[in-house]
Amino acid sequence: MKLHPILAALRKHKAGTVLISLQIALTLAIVCNAIFIIGQRIERVNRPTGLNESNLLLVTQQWVGAPNADTADGVEKLDAMQREDLAALRNLPGVVSVTPTNSLPLLNSSWTGSVSHKPGAQLGGKDNTRTAYYFIGDQAMDTFGLKLVAGRAFTAGDVQHQGFRDQPPRPIAIITKALAQKLFPDGSAVGKVMYSDGSNAPTTIIGVVERMQTPATGSWGNDFAWYSTLIPTRLDANFARYAVRTRPGQLDSVMRAVTPLLYKVNPLRVLDDDSVKSFGEIRAKAYRADVGMAILMGVICLVLIAVTAAGIVGLTSFWVGQRHRQIGVRRALGARKIDILHYFQVENLLIAGIGVLLGIALAIGLNLWLMTRYEMTRLPVLYVLVGVLAMLVIGQAAVFVPARRASNVPPVSATRAA
Amino acid sequence: MFAYYLELALRSLKRNRALTALMVLAIALGIGASMTTLTVLHVLSGDPLPGSSGTLYYPQIDPRDNSGQLPGAEPPEQVTLIDGLNLLHAGRADRQALMTGGSVPIQPDSVVVDPFYVESRYTTADFFPMFGTRFSYGRGWNAADDEAKAREVVINGELNQRLFGGADSVGRNLRIADASFRIVGVLDDWAPNPHFYDLNTGSYGRAEQVFVPLQTALDLKMEHNGSNDCWGRGAGGVGRIYPSESCVWLQFWAQLDSPAKAADYKQFLVHYSQEQKALGRFAKAPNVRLRNMMQWLAHERVVPDDVRLQTGLAFGFLLVCLVNTVGLMLAKFMRRAGDLGVRRALGASKRALFGQLLIESGVVGVVGGAGGLLLAGLGLWVVRQRPSSYAALAHLDATMLLTTFVLALGSTLLAGMLPAWRACQVPPALQLKSN
Numbered sequence: 001m002k003l004h005p006i007l008a009a010l011r012k013h014k015a016g017t018v019l020i021s022l023q024i025a026l027t028l029a030i031v032c033n034a035i036f037i038i039g040q041r042i043e044r045v046n047r048p049t050g051l052n053e054s055n056l057l058l059v060t061q062q063w064v065g066a067p068n069a070d071t072a073d074g075v076e077k078l079d080a081m082q083r084e085d086l087a088a089l090r091n092l093p094g095v096v097s098v099t100p101t102n103s104l105p106l107l108n109s110s111w112t113g114s115v116s117h118k119p120g121a122q123l124g125g126k127d128n129t130r131t132a133y134y135f136i137g138d139q140a141m142d143t144f145g146l147k148l149v150a151g152r153a154f155t156a157g158d159v160q161h162q163g164f165r166d167q168p169p170r171p172i173a174i175i176t177k178a179l180a181q182k183l184f185p186d187g188s189a190v191g192k193v194m195y196s197d198g199s200n201a202p203t204t205i206i207g208v209v210e211r212m213q214t215p216a217t218g219s220w221g222n223d224f225a226w227y228s229t230l231i232p233t234r235l236d237a238n239f240a241r242y243a244v245r246t247r248p249g250q251l252d253s254v255m256r257a258v259t260p261l262l263y264k265v266n267p268l269r270v271l272d273d274d275s276v277k278s279f280g281e282i283r284a285k286a287y288r289a290d291v292g293m294a295i296l297m298g299v300i301c302l303v304l305i306a307v308t309a310a311g312i313v314g315l316t317s318f319w320v321g322q323r324h325r326q327i328g329v330r331r332a333l334g335a336r337k338i339d340i341l342h343y344f345q346v347e348n349l350l351i352a353g354i355g356v357l358l359g360i361a362l363a364i365g366l367n368l369w370l371m372t373r374y375e376m377t378r379l380p381v382l383y384v385l386v387g388v389l390a391m392l393v394i395g396q397a398a399v400f401v402p403a404r405r406a407s408n409v410p411p412v413s414a415t416r417a418a
Numbered sequence: 419m420f421a422y423y424l425e426l427a428l429r430s431l432k433r434n435r436a437l438t439a440l441m442v443l444a445i446a447l448g449i450g451a452s453m454t455t456l457t458v459l460h461v462l463s464g465d466p467l468p469g470s471s472g473t474l475y476y477p478q479i480d481p482r483d484n485s486g487q488l489p490g491a492e493p494p495e496q497v498t499l500i501d502g503l504n505l506l507h508a509g510r511a512d513r514q515a516l517m518t519g520g521s522v523p524i525q526p527d528s529v530v531v532d533p534f535y536v537e538s539r540y541t542t543a544d545f546f547p548m549f550g551t552r553f554s555y556g557r558g559w560n561a562a563d564d565e566a567k568a569r570e571v572v573i574n575g576e577l578n579q580r581l582f583g584g585a586d587s588v589g590r591n592l593r594i595a596d597a598s599f600r601i602v603g604v605l606d607d608w609a610p611n612p613h614f615y616d617l618n619t620g621s622y623g624r625a626e627q628v629f630v631p632l633q634t635a636l637d638l639k640m641e642h643n644g645s646n647d648c649w650g651r652g653a654g655g656v657g658r659i660y661p662s663e664s665c666v667w668l669q670f671w672a673q674l675d676s677p678a679k680a681a682d683y684k685q686f687l688v689h690y691s692q693e694q695k696a697l698g699r700f701a702k703a704p705n706v707r708l709r710n711m712m713q714w715l716a717h718e719r720v721v722p723d724d725v726r727l728q729t730g731l732a733f734g735f736l737l738v739c740l741v742n743t744v745g746l747m748l749a750k751f752m753r754r755a756g757d758l759g760v761r762r763a764l765g766a767s768k769r770a771l772f773g774q775l776l777i778e779s780g781v782v783g784v785v786g787g788a789g790g791l792l793l794a795g796l797g798l799w800v801v802r803q804r805p806s807s808y809a810a811l812a813h814l815d816a817t818m819l820l821t822t823f824v825l826a827l828g829s830t831l832l833a834g835m836l837p838a839w840r841a842c843q844v845p846p847a848l849q850l851k852s853n
Contacts, residue, residue: 015840016752019745023738030734037727064523064533065596070639238641270523270535288805293724300451300735307444311742314437318749374723 006347013319017351020315024355024391027308029362032387033370034297036379041290049105049283050176050211052145055096055251056279058104059089059242059258063269066238075163078236081266082161086137088265089242092257094250099140100234101243102133104279105213106286110221111135112214113197115175115183115229120200129182130224131175131196132214135233143245144212149177151190151207154232164237169201178226180208196229217286219375251278305394312398316344320406327406328413337407344403345396352395356388363387419770420777427778430754437750438782441743445786445830448739450793451732453814453822457794458801459729460818461811462622462721466610470550471711473512475672475680477505479691480705481664493705494647495718496618496666499636501694506542510686511672512679513548517541518668519619520635520642522628525593526581536577536627537619537643540635546572546603548673549615554578556588556603559631567637571599572629578604594628597638605629611811612720614711616669618645621720622808636660642667684708736829743782744833751775751841762846771842779834780827787826794822 010017063081067074082100089098103109114128134140141153154174162168173196180189193202212228214221246254258276262269320327327340367379431438465471480493481501497505502516522538545551546558555578559570571592578587592599609625630640639660648665661667674680684706691704709717751758758771794814801812814822 015748015836016745019741019748023741023745026734026738026741030731030738034731062523062535064525068639268533270533272534285805289722289724292804292806293728296728297731300731303447303451304735304738307447307739307742310440310444311745314440314746315749317437318746318753322753370727374727 003346003350006343006350009323010347010350016315016319017354020312021351021355021358023308023311024352024395025357025359025362027304028356028359028387028391029366031301031304031390032359032363032379032383033366034301035387036367036383037376038294038297038301039383040377041294045287045290045294047213048211049213050144050146050209051105051279052245053279053283055246055248056143056145057244057246057251057255057258058101058107058277058279058282059244059262059271060239060275060277061085061241061262061269061271062239063266065268069163069165069237075161075166075236078163078238079161079234082234082236082240084265085240085242085262088261089244089258092254092261094246094254094257096245096247097139097143098242098244099137099143100135101137101140101241102135102235103215103241104243104282105215106217106282107215108217108286110215112216112221112224115179115194115196115203116198117183117194119195119202120198129179129227131179131227131229132216132221132224133196134212134228134230135235136230137234138232140230140232140243141209143243145245146212147210148174149208149210150180151205153207154230158232159234160232161234161236164235167197167199169199170196170203170231170233171201172206172232173203174207174209174230175205176212176226176228177208177210179229180205182227309394309398312348312395313402316348316399316402317405320344320402320409323406324409324413325416327409328411328416331409331411332414340407340409341403344399344406348395348399348403349392352392355395356391359391360384360388423774423777424781426774427781430750430778431781434750437746441746441782442786442789444739444742445782445826446789446793448732448736449787449790449822449826449829450797452729452736452825453790453794453818454797454801455725455729455732456821457798457814457818458808458812459721459725461813462612462725462808463715464611465712466612466614467550467711470673473673473675474548474711475511475674475683475708476711476714477670477672477683477687478707478709479687480702481666481694481700483664483701491705493707494666496645496647497668497670498663498666499660499668500663500699502668502670504690505670505672508686508690510683512675513544513673514671515542515545515548516632516668516670517545517615518632518642519616519626519644520640522595522630522640524577524581524628525596527593537624538628538630538635538640539616539626540630540632540640540642542632544673545629545671548671549610551608552606554604554606555586556601558603558629564631564633567634568631569597569599569634570602570631572603572605573601574605574609574625574627574629575607576625577627594630595638595640599630611808612715614715614720615671616644617718617720619643620807623810624807680708680710740829740833743830744836747779747782747834748837748840751837755841755844758841759844759846762844768842772838775838775841776831776834779830779838783827783830783834786830787823790826791819791822 067077069075069078086098086100089095102111111133112130113133114130116127118127138154138156138159141148158172175189183189183194184192189205189208192205194205196203211226214225214228244254255276255278259271262271330340363384364379370376478493479497479501481498482494506514506516518540520538520540521535523533523535525533542564543559543561554575558572559568563570571594578584587601587604590601592601612621613624642660644667646661646665646667648661672683674683687706687708688704691700691706694700761771798812798814802809
């Protein structure tokens with residue numbers, strides 16, 4: 001097939017050709033970037049927290065008229081109340097283990113600080129590594145389902161308690177593998193000493209866990225998303241959080257039993273609808289904006305592609321109608337049906353080709369612009385290539401129906417007025 | 419003439435029903451998506467206190483030491499308690515208020531109602547007149563009550579409804595965090611969006627139910643919520659209910675009625691910083707900012723990036739839909755070159771033809787715009803069903819309604835312009851000949 005007649009015909013439809021190419025280019029640019037954003041969101045949502053997330057629930061509750069956590073006496077009373085709750089929860093049928101904790105991954109309620117090789121380092125100094133603390137009990141490893149890769153887990157004897165705002169020394173800690181590698185790149189963190197929050201008292205690392213995400217899902221927490229530090233301490237305040245692991249299949253029954261049980265232990269407290277949450281709910285809430293954004297972008301991309309495809313169908317149909325007589329002449333002069341079909345297909349390929357070339361430039365330009373304004377990384381070439389291929393295929397699919405109609409124009413129409 | 423052209427347009431549109439439907443649908447989808455996202459953006463970036471936001475300022479000073487901080491960096495986003503009280507007592511602004519947030523247990527006298535926690539704001543007296551809060555009953559407290567650590571409280575309409583069934587509860591007593599308070603005022607549904615005066619406790623859809631004098635709250639050690647930023651050894655201290663002296667955790671707002679006063683106030687902040695440095699409290703050279711409310715909201719990037727991205731995406735979509743419409747309309751008009759040639763030959767001017775074709779594209783625009791409005795209504799309904807904090811705010815207002823129509827009509831007329839112009843360039847004689 002010779003391109004010459006196609007080019008000559010397109011030159012007669014300059015405006016139409018330019019417009020459809022432009023539409024393809026814009027569609028390619030927008031869809032490439034949108035799919036890239038969707039991909040990033042999906043990757044973010046799917047990253048594992050390091051916990052065994054099934055059969056895990058979190059209880060958040062507040063006492064009313066609780067003892068003052070600023071006095072030694074008050075702290076002891078609060079701790080007794082907390083131990084009473086823990087014992088009651090552990091006795092609940094279907095419960096495997098329970099730990100007090102200040103937060104959980106994805107909960108967006110974090111206690112962050114920094115750890116350093118040196119004592120007395122000032123906050124915000126260079127040697128400091130940001131970390132998020134989990135203050136937990138001895139059953140935490142089992143309750144969370146963490147995988148210990150070095151050292152040992154906490155024992156009941158390791159666990160201390162403190163008032164929420166007190167700052168006692170932290171003699172031992174378990175840290176994540178990511179934090180261990182940052183602090184001790186030679187891979188021997190167990191038994192080493194670090195200093196937390198500018199303290200002069202050393203903290204000995206007794207164990208390393210494979211992975212545990214910090215509670216923050218916002219962009220401010222991205223830099224230290226895997227730098228968690230576990231401290232064996234019950235925090236005593238007028239509120240407490242308990243993480244509960246249940247036997248498989250008993251999550252729902254335990255969730256229903258928790259609130260009445262805790263009210264029975266001590267009625268002077270507040271538990272509302274939000275107080276007992278499964279980890280699944282915590283995960284869904286943490287990422288709902290990302291999921292919503294991904295769905296919205298996906299829908300807009302689909303509609304965008306549909307509009308562009310419909311535009312190609314519409315415009316080609318017009319051209320077929322307009323050239324009805326010429327097609328008849330070509331057929332009468334000996335062109336086969338397949339030649340007519342190919343003519344429109346090649347014509348579309350040419351138009352779409354111009355469109356995608358322009359589209360590649362637009363896609364990269366749009367990505368660069370987005371990078372200056374939002375948190376965005378460089379668009380991988382693969383996305384653009386797949387996008388280009390997809391646009392060409394969509395173009396061919398869209399042109400097929402009108403092109404076949406064109407190929408069915410009978411040669412006799414050459415003799416009739418258009 | 420207009421009626422005749424309109425009839426012609428309708429006839430022409432009827433001739434290619436599928437194509438007309440495609441053009442209308444594309445415009446409607448584009449307008450619907452753009453208006454939905456634009457409305458959300460408009461609501462989120464709106465002025466929470468129209469009329470007075472220009473005179474409200476958020477002073478920032480820098481009391482930090484030099485550890486690990488870059489020179490020229492932004493000062494902290496809040497103030498320490500000492501600096502807050504100093505600025506408050508200096509009284510250099512027309513009005514000023516120092517505040518922070520928390521949550522408190524409400525302990526109703528009735529035994530049938532269990533105690534419950536509500537969000538609270540601890541603030542000094544000017545909060546109410548400065549932010550123009552609207553009262554259903556009573557009023558706020560005054561500066562003397564602040565200093566006297568008065569047990570007075572302002573509650574909002576929601577809490578008043580819950581506790582007192584909406585009746586005038588001024589003068590009644592309310593037990594909060596184990597202390598007895600006298601209700602002095604009941605707000606109506608006042609809840610500015612964004613929650614500009616303290617963005618740390620959520621930007622949208624937040625409203626405190628209880629307002630307590632700051633000094634009273636500190637005296638009773640009421641629980642504090644929000645952001646604490648500390649430096650140096652600031653995190654230290656044992657048994658401290660509130661953050662230490664080297665932590666910022668309160669917000670300070672000032673009302674300055676004229677730009678000259680604002681300039682003076684900025685000078686005052688510099689002098690204050692110098693004075694504190696001389697006293698040894700501050701370590702840095704004066705590092706102050708004085709942004710008004712809207713500048714502060716822009717600086718804090720209070721509108722979520724996702725919302726901006728969505729709006730950008732929707733307008734990109736609209737652009738593609740318009741290009742699509744231009745292409746289709748062009749093809750359509752060019753196909754009618756024969757008819758147009760006959761009309762030209764019969765004496766119709768280019769302008770008349772142009773007008774006729776524009777009316778045709780205008781009809782597509784109006785119908786598409788109406789469809790877009792319906793889709794925007796649907797889109798906003800979907801947004802309201804979503805669990806985001808700003809969901810309930812997503813409503814079309816008169817401005818956005820008008821914008822939708824202008825956008826729909828304007829964009830399709832613009833889109834019809836090029837095809838109409840191209841079609842009018844057809845020389846009449848040539849068209850007559852070719853058939």
